[in-house]
Amino acid sequence: MTSRELFLNAVEGKPVLRTPFWIMRQAGRYLPEYRALKEKHGFLEIVKTPELSLEATLQPIRRFDFDCAIVFSDILVVAEALGFKYNFRDKGGIELESTIKSVEDIRKLPPASIVREKLSYVKDALSLIRKELPNKALLGFSASPFTLASYMIEGGSSRDFQKFHDFFTNEQYAFEMLLAKLAIAISEYAKMQVECGIDGFQMFDSQASCAPFNMYEDLSAISANFAMSKIQNKVKTIFFANGMQGRFDEVKKVNADVYSLSSQENLPQIATENENQFCLQGNIPNAILSEASPKEVEEKTISLLNEMKPFRHILNLGHGILPDAKLENVEAFANAAKNFKK
Numbered sequence: 001m002t003s004r005e006l007f008l009n010a011v012e013g014k015p016v017l018r019t020p021f022w023i024m025r026q027a028g029r030y031l032p033e034y035r036a037l038k039e040k041h042g043f044l045e046i047v048k049t050p051e052l053s054l055e056a057t058l059q060p061i062r063r064f065d066f067d068c069a070i071v072f073s074d075i076l077v078v079a080e081a082l083g084f085k086y087n088f089r090d091k092g093g094i095e096l097e098s099t100i101k102s103v104e105d106i107r108k109l110p111p112a113s114i115v116r117e118k119l120s121y122v123k124d125a126l127s128l129i130r131k132e133l134p135n136k137a138l139l140g141f142s143a144s145p146f147t148l149a150s151y152m153i154e155g156g157s158s159r160d161f162q163k164f165h166d167f168f169t170n171e172q173y174a175f176e177m178l179l180a181k182l183a184i185a186i187s188e189y190a191k192m193q194v195e196c197g198i199d200g201f202q203m204f205d206s207q208a209s210c211a212p213f214n215m216y217e218d219l220s221a222i223s224a225n226f227a228m229s230k231i232q233n234k235v236k237t238i239f240f241a242n243g244m245q246g247r248f249d250e251v252k253k254v255n256a257d258v259y260s261l262s263s264q265e266n267l268p269q270i271a272t273e274n275e276n277q278f279c280l281q282g283n284i285p286n287a288i289l290s291e292a293s294p295k296e297v298e299e300k301t302i303s304l305l306n307e308m309k310p311f312r313h314i315l316n317l318g319h320g321i322l323p324d325a326k327l328e329n330v331e332a333f334a335n336a337a338k339n340f341k342k
Contacts, residue, residue: 003067004199007137011200011236011257011279013312019305020137021315021337022068023330024240024260026060029323030289030330033059043088047074053125054132061136063327064334068137068200071126071193075143075204076151078182078189081118082109084152093157100152100167103174112185116192126196137200139238140193144205145182145227146220149175151207161210168219179223187230194231201231202238202260209243214250216241221253228256238281242319252278263318267304271311279312284333286317289325294332301336309342 001009006020027034034056037046046052056072076086076094085097100106116123122140130138143151150164151157158164168175190201203224211219220241228237232255239256241247245264252259252274260281261267267280284304288297305315315337321330 002135004135004137006067007199007314008236010312010314013276013279016342018340018342019308019313019315019337020067021334022066022070022139023060023321023333024070024317025320026066026070027056027072028321030321030325030327031059031063043074046072047077048121050121050124050128053121054128057125057129058132061133064330065338066136066334068139069129069133070139070141070202071122071129071198073122073125073141075141075147075206077119077122078115078142078185079148079152081115081189082185086151086156089156094151095156096151099155100149100178103171103177106174106178106181109181112181112188115185115189119189119192122189123192123196126193126198130197138198139200139202140190140196140198141202141204142186142189142227144203144208144220145179145186145223146211147205147207148182148186149178150210152178161207164207165210183223183227186227190227190231194234198235200236200238200258201228202240203228203254203256205239205241208241208251213247216244216247216250217253221250224254228254232257240281248274258314260316261318265318267313268307268311271308271313276311279314280308281314281316283316283318286319286322286325289317289329289333290322292329294326294328297329297332298336301333302340305337305340305342 009016010020046056053072057069061069086094089095153167154161154164237256238258239254240260241251244251258279258281261283263283263285
Protein backbone atom coordinates (compact mmCIF):
# COMPACT_ATOMS: atom_id res chain seq x y z
CA MET A 1 0.00 0.00 0.00
CA THR A 2 1.46 3.37 -1.02
CA SER A 3 1.49 6.36 1.31
CA ARG A 4 -1.23 7.95 -0.81
CA GLU A 5 -3.48 4.91 -0.40
CA LEU A 6 -2.67 4.70 3.32
CA PHE A 7 -3.67 8.34 3.82
CA LEU A 8 -6.93 8.07 1.88
CA ASN A 9 -7.97 4.81 3.55
CA ALA A 10 -7.23 6.15 7.03
CA VAL A 11 -9.35 9.24 6.46
CA GLU A 12 -12.23 7.16 5.10
CA GLY A 13 -12.05 4.62 7.90
CA LYS A 14 -11.01 1.72 5.67
CA PRO A 15 -8.63 -0.98 7.02
CA VAL A 16 -4.96 0.00 7.16
CA LEU A 17 -1.88 -1.80 8.45
CA ARG A 18 -0.76 1.26 10.38
CA THR A 19 -1.62 4.90 10.89
CA PRO A 20 -0.16 7.34 8.35
CA PHE A 21 2.14 9.93 9.87
CA TRP A 22 3.88 13.23 9.26
CA ILE A 23 4.93 16.30 11.21
CA MET A 24 3.13 19.60 10.96
CA ARG A 25 5.42 22.15 9.30
CA GLN A 26 7.91 19.56 8.10
CA ALA A 27 10.72 21.87 6.99
CA GLY A 28 12.13 24.40 9.39
CA ARG A 29 15.03 25.56 11.44
CA TYR A 30 15.47 22.13 13.04
CA LEU A 31 16.94 20.80 9.77
CA PRO A 32 20.55 21.83 9.11
CA GLU A 33 20.04 21.48 5.35
CA TYR A 34 17.07 23.84 5.53
CA ARG A 35 19.04 26.38 7.55
CA ALA A 36 21.71 26.32 4.85
CA LEU A 37 19.09 26.77 2.13
CA LYS A 38 17.43 29.68 3.94
CA GLU A 39 20.74 31.39 4.67
CA LYS A 40 21.53 31.38 0.97
CA HIS A 41 18.12 32.32 -0.42
CA GLY A 42 15.83 33.69 2.33
CA PHE A 43 12.39 32.42 3.31
CA LEU A 44 10.25 34.28 0.77
CA GLU A 45 12.59 33.44 -2.10
CA ILE A 46 12.24 29.76 -1.24
CA VAL A 47 8.45 30.10 -1.10
CA LYS A 48 8.26 31.88 -4.46
CA THR A 49 10.79 29.78 -6.40
CA PRO A 50 9.27 26.40 -7.38
CA GLU A 51 12.62 24.57 -7.54
CA LEU A 52 13.59 25.85 -4.07
CA SER A 53 10.15 25.04 -2.65
CA LEU A 54 10.58 21.53 -4.04
CA GLU A 55 13.95 21.19 -2.32
CA ALA A 56 12.59 22.43 1.03
CA THR A 57 9.63 20.06 0.71
CA LEU A 58 11.82 17.07 -0.06
CA GLN A 59 14.39 17.61 2.70
CA PRO A 60 12.37 16.06 5.57
CA ILE A 61 11.11 13.28 3.28
CA ARG A 62 14.69 12.33 2.43
CA ARG A 63 15.68 12.24 6.10
CA PHE A 64 12.68 10.62 7.71
CA ASP A 65 10.51 9.13 4.93
CA PHE A 66 7.27 10.68 6.20
CA ASP A 67 4.07 9.38 4.63
CA CYS A 68 3.05 12.83 3.50
CA ALA A 69 4.82 15.73 1.81
CA ILE A 70 3.58 19.24 2.63
CA VAL A 71 4.30 21.88 0.01
CA PHE A 72 6.71 24.51 1.33
CA SER A 73 4.74 27.75 1.31
CA ASP A 74 3.23 30.27 3.73
CA ILE A 75 -0.26 31.06 5.03
CA LEU A 76 -0.09 34.73 3.97
CA VAL A 77 0.52 34.26 0.24
CA VAL A 78 -3.20 34.78 -0.50
CA ALA A 79 -3.12 38.13 1.31
CA GLU A 80 -0.09 39.14 -0.73
CA ALA A 81 -1.81 38.08 -3.95
CA LEU A 82 -4.64 40.45 -3.01
CA GLY A 83 -2.20 43.35 -2.65
CA PHE A 84 -1.10 43.04 0.98
CA LYS A 85 2.65 42.60 0.84
CA TYR A 86 4.36 41.46 4.01
CA ASN A 87 7.79 41.04 5.49
CA PHE A 88 9.38 39.87 8.72
CA ARG A 89 10.26 42.17 11.60
CA ASP A 90 13.85 42.24 12.83
CA LYS A 91 12.77 41.00 16.28
CA GLY A 92 10.38 38.39 14.93
CA GLY A 93 6.82 38.44 13.70
CA ILE A 94 5.09 39.55 10.52
CA GLU A 95 4.33 43.05 9.29
CA LEU A 96 2.00 43.97 6.42
CA GLU A 97 2.64 47.07 4.33
CA SER A 98 -1.07 48.00 4.28
CA THR A 99 -4.21 47.18 6.27
CA ILE A 100 -7.98 46.97 5.97
CA LYS A 101 -9.61 49.91 7.75
CA SER A 102 -12.99 50.36 6.09
CA VAL A 103 -15.61 49.04 3.69
CA GLU A 104 -13.94 51.05 0.94
CA ASP A 105 -10.69 49.15 1.45
CA ILE A 106 -12.60 45.88 1.05
CA ARG A 107 -14.37 47.07 -2.10
CA LYS A 108 -10.97 47.88 -3.64
CA LEU A 109 -9.76 44.29 -3.30
CA PRO A 110 -9.03 42.68 -6.68
CA PRO A 111 -11.22 39.83 -7.97
CA ALA A 112 -10.62 36.42 -6.42
CA SER A 113 -9.42 35.02 -9.73
CA ILE A 114 -6.19 36.99 -9.36
CA VAL A 115 -4.83 34.40 -6.92
CA ARG A 116 -4.34 31.93 -9.78
CA GLU A 117 -2.11 34.40 -11.59
CA LYS A 118 -0.23 35.74 -8.58
CA LEU A 119 0.27 32.34 -6.95
CA SER A 120 1.22 30.38 -10.05
CA TYR A 121 4.55 29.65 -8.34
CA VAL A 122 2.68 27.45 -5.85
CA LYS A 123 1.05 25.60 -8.74
CA ASP A 124 4.46 25.06 -10.33
CA ALA A 125 5.96 23.86 -7.03
CA LEU A 126 3.13 21.39 -6.46
CA SER A 127 3.49 20.04 -9.99
CA LEU A 128 7.21 19.44 -9.41
CA ILE A 129 6.57 17.72 -6.07
CA ARG A 130 3.84 15.50 -7.51
CA LYS A 131 6.21 14.31 -10.26
CA GLU A 132 9.01 13.71 -7.76
CA LEU A 133 6.81 11.86 -5.25
CA PRO A 134 4.14 9.96 -7.20
CA ASN A 135 3.42 7.52 -4.36
CA LYS A 136 3.52 9.87 -1.40
CA ALA A 137 0.45 11.66 -0.10
CA LEU A 138 0.76 15.36 -0.94
CA LEU A 139 -0.82 18.17 1.05
CA GLY A 140 -1.55 21.71 0.02
CA PHE A 141 -2.74 24.33 2.46
CA SER A 142 -4.01 27.81 3.15
CA ALA A 143 -4.94 30.09 6.00
CA SER A 144 -8.62 30.31 6.87
CA PRO A 145 -10.58 33.44 5.89
CA PHE A 146 -10.77 34.41 9.59
CA THR A 147 -7.01 34.16 10.07
CA LEU A 148 -6.22 36.01 6.83
CA ALA A 149 -8.61 38.75 7.92
CA SER A 150 -6.88 38.98 11.30
CA TYR A 151 -3.54 39.84 9.71
CA MET A 152 -4.99 42.14 7.07
CA ILE A 153 -6.86 44.16 9.70
CA GLU A 154 -4.27 44.06 12.48
CA GLY A 155 -1.35 44.75 10.15
CA GLY A 156 0.78 41.83 11.28
CA SER A 157 1.61 39.74 14.32
CA SER A 158 0.14 40.91 17.62
CA ARG A 159 -0.09 39.80 21.23
CA ASP A 160 -3.83 40.42 21.49
CA PHE A 161 -5.10 41.29 17.97
CA GLN A 162 -7.11 44.11 19.53
CA LYS A 163 -7.68 46.01 16.24
CA PHE A 164 -9.00 42.81 14.72
CA HIS A 165 -11.31 42.18 17.69
CA ASP A 166 -12.63 45.74 17.58
CA PHE A 167 -13.24 45.48 13.83
CA PHE A 168 -15.27 42.26 13.87
CA THR A 169 -17.19 43.50 16.92
CA ASN A 170 -18.02 47.00 15.70
CA GLU A 171 -17.93 46.69 11.89
CA GLN A 172 -19.98 43.56 11.35
CA TYR A 173 -21.16 44.41 7.82
CA ALA A 174 -17.63 45.20 6.65
CA PHE A 175 -16.23 42.11 8.36
CA GLU A 176 -18.75 39.79 6.74
CA MET A 177 -17.97 41.37 3.37
CA LEU A 178 -14.26 40.77 3.92
CA LEU A 179 -14.78 37.14 4.98
CA ALA A 180 -16.89 36.50 1.87
CA LYS A 181 -14.23 37.92 -0.46
CA LEU A 182 -11.46 35.99 1.27
CA ALA A 183 -13.45 32.74 1.23
CA ILE A 184 -13.91 33.02 -2.54
CA ALA A 185 -10.21 33.81 -3.05
CA ILE A 186 -9.15 30.86 -0.88
CA SER A 187 -11.54 28.55 -2.72
CA GLU A 188 -9.87 29.54 -6.01
CA TYR A 189 -6.47 28.87 -4.45
CA ALA A 190 -7.66 25.49 -3.15
CA LYS A 191 -9.08 24.49 -6.55
CA MET A 192 -5.79 25.42 -8.21
CA GLN A 193 -3.95 23.13 -5.79
CA VAL A 194 -6.38 20.29 -6.42
CA GLU A 195 -5.65 20.59 -10.14
CA CYS A 196 -1.99 19.88 -9.33
CA GLY A 197 -2.81 16.46 -7.88
CA ILE A 198 -2.80 17.04 -4.11
CA ASP A 199 -4.41 14.36 -1.94
CA GLY A 200 -5.39 16.64 0.92
CA PHE A 201 -5.91 20.33 1.60
CA GLN A 202 -5.26 21.63 5.12
CA MET A 203 -6.67 24.92 6.35
CA PHE A 204 -4.97 26.66 9.27
CA ASP A 205 -7.09 28.88 11.48
CA SER A 206 -4.14 30.20 13.46
CA GLN A 207 -6.16 32.97 15.14
CA ALA A 208 -9.24 30.84 15.88
CA SER A 209 -9.11 31.58 19.60
CA CYS A 210 -9.79 35.28 18.90
CA ALA A 211 -13.42 34.26 18.41
CA PRO A 212 -15.41 34.52 21.66
CA PHE A 213 -17.15 31.41 22.99
CA ASN A 214 -20.20 30.34 20.97
CA MET A 215 -19.36 32.84 18.21
CA TYR A 216 -16.86 30.75 16.31
CA GLU A 217 -19.38 29.34 13.84
CA ASP A 218 -20.50 32.78 12.64
CA LEU A 219 -17.07 34.41 12.76
CA SER A 220 -14.96 31.65 11.21
CA ALA A 221 -16.51 28.23 10.59
CA ILE A 222 -19.08 29.34 8.00
CA SER A 223 -16.52 31.06 5.75
CA ALA A 224 -14.01 28.22 6.19
CA ASN A 225 -16.69 25.70 5.27
CA PHE A 226 -17.58 27.70 2.16
CA ALA A 227 -13.96 27.77 0.96
CA MET A 228 -13.38 24.06 1.54
CA SER A 229 -16.78 22.96 0.21
CA LYS A 230 -15.59 23.79 -3.31
CA ILE A 231 -13.09 20.91 -3.15
CA GLN A 232 -14.84 18.66 -0.61
CA ASN A 233 -15.55 15.76 -2.97
CA LYS A 234 -12.26 16.03 -4.85
CA VAL A 235 -9.65 15.74 -2.07
CA LYS A 236 -9.65 15.22 1.69
CA THR A 237 -9.94 18.37 3.78
CA ILE A 238 -8.07 18.90 7.06
CA PHE A 239 -8.78 21.71 9.53
CA PHE A 240 -6.62 23.03 12.36
CA ALA A 241 -8.09 25.61 14.75
CA ASN A 242 -5.38 26.92 17.05
CA GLY A 243 -6.11 27.53 20.73
CA MET A 244 -9.60 26.00 20.68
CA GLN A 245 -9.13 23.45 23.46
CA GLY A 246 -12.47 22.25 24.80
CA ARG A 247 -14.37 23.83 21.89
CA PHE A 248 -14.50 20.97 19.41
CA ASP A 249 -18.29 21.23 19.14
CA GLU A 250 -17.77 24.69 17.65
CA VAL A 251 -14.83 23.70 15.43
CA LYS A 252 -16.56 20.70 13.84
CA LYS A 253 -19.12 23.05 12.27
CA VAL A 254 -16.49 23.51 9.55
CA ASN A 255 -17.44 20.03 8.24
CA ALA A 256 -13.92 18.93 7.35
CA ASP A 257 -12.89 15.32 6.78
CA VAL A 258 -10.04 15.52 9.30
CA TYR A 259 -9.51 17.69 12.38
CA SER A 260 -6.01 18.36 13.63
CA LEU A 261 -6.06 18.84 17.40
CA SER A 262 -3.63 20.28 19.91
CA SER A 263 -1.79 18.28 22.55
CA GLN A 264 -4.16 19.60 25.21
CA GLU A 265 -7.05 17.65 23.70
CA ASN A 266 -7.95 14.05 24.56
CA LEU A 267 -8.12 12.36 21.14
CA PRO A 268 -9.71 9.05 22.23
CA GLN A 269 -12.37 10.92 24.21
CA ILE A 270 -13.26 13.22 21.29
CA ALA A 271 -13.31 10.27 18.89
CA THR A 272 -15.64 8.35 21.24
CA GLU A 273 -17.95 11.30 21.89
CA ASN A 274 -18.30 11.84 18.14
CA GLU A 275 -18.77 8.13 17.40
CA ASN A 276 -15.64 8.02 15.24
CA GLN A 277 -17.38 10.29 12.72
CA PHE A 278 -14.19 12.19 11.90
CA CYS A 279 -10.58 11.28 11.31
CA LEU A 280 -8.49 13.03 13.97
CA GLN A 281 -4.92 14.21 13.45
CA GLY A 282 -2.33 14.66 16.18
CA ASN A 283 -1.39 15.14 18.83
CA ILE A 284 2.09 14.46 20.25
CA PRO A 285 3.37 17.52 22.19
CA ASN A 286 5.89 19.31 19.99
CA ALA A 287 8.11 20.09 23.00
CA ILE A 288 8.85 16.39 23.52
CA LEU A 289 10.99 16.40 20.37
CA SER A 290 13.16 19.07 21.99
CA GLU A 291 13.20 18.00 25.63
CA ALA A 292 12.88 14.21 25.80
CA SER A 293 15.12 11.28 24.89
CA PRO A 294 14.51 9.18 21.77
CA LYS A 295 13.26 6.36 24.01
CA GLU A 296 10.71 8.66 25.65
CA VAL A 297 9.56 9.90 22.23
CA GLU A 298 9.11 6.31 21.08
CA GLU A 299 7.13 5.39 24.20
CA LYS A 300 4.89 8.46 23.95
CA THR A 301 4.23 7.80 20.26
CA ILE A 302 3.39 4.13 20.76
CA SER A 303 1.14 4.98 23.71
CA LEU A 304 -0.92 7.39 21.59
CA LEU A 305 -1.05 4.94 18.68
CA ASN A 306 -2.37 2.22 21.00
CA GLU A 307 -5.03 4.56 22.39
CA MET A 308 -6.15 5.48 18.88
CA LYS A 309 -6.19 1.93 17.49
CA PRO A 310 -10.01 1.73 17.38
CA PHE A 311 -10.34 5.12 15.71
CA ARG A 312 -9.60 6.92 12.44
CA HIS A 313 -6.30 8.64 13.09
CA ILE A 314 -3.34 10.38 11.47
CA LEU A 315 -0.28 10.65 13.69
CA ASN A 316 1.15 14.14 13.94
CA LEU A 317 2.32 16.73 16.42
CA GLY A 318 -0.23 18.85 18.24
CA HIS A 319 1.39 21.96 16.76
CA GLY A 320 4.28 22.93 14.49
CA ILE A 321 7.70 21.43 15.08
CA LEU A 322 10.02 23.65 17.14
CA PRO A 323 13.37 25.00 15.89
CA ASP A 324 15.30 23.16 18.61
CA ALA A 325 13.79 19.74 17.92
CA LYS A 326 16.45 17.05 18.04
CA LEU A 327 16.97 15.09 14.85
CA GLU A 328 17.32 11.84 16.76
CA ASN A 329 13.90 12.47 18.35
CA VAL A 330 12.23 13.15 15.01
CA GLU A 331 13.76 9.91 13.77
CA ALA A 332 12.44 8.06 16.84
CA PHE A 333 8.95 9.46 16.16
CA ALA A 334 9.09 8.36 12.52
CA ASN A 335 10.46 4.89 13.30
CA ALA A 336 7.87 4.26 16.01
CA ALA A 337 5.13 5.04 13.53
CA LYS A 338 6.63 2.93 10.74
CA ASN A 339 7.05 -0.11 12.99
CA PHE A 340 3.63 0.11 14.67
CA LYS A 341 1.02 -2.34 13.46
CA LYS A 342 -2.59 -1.27 13.70
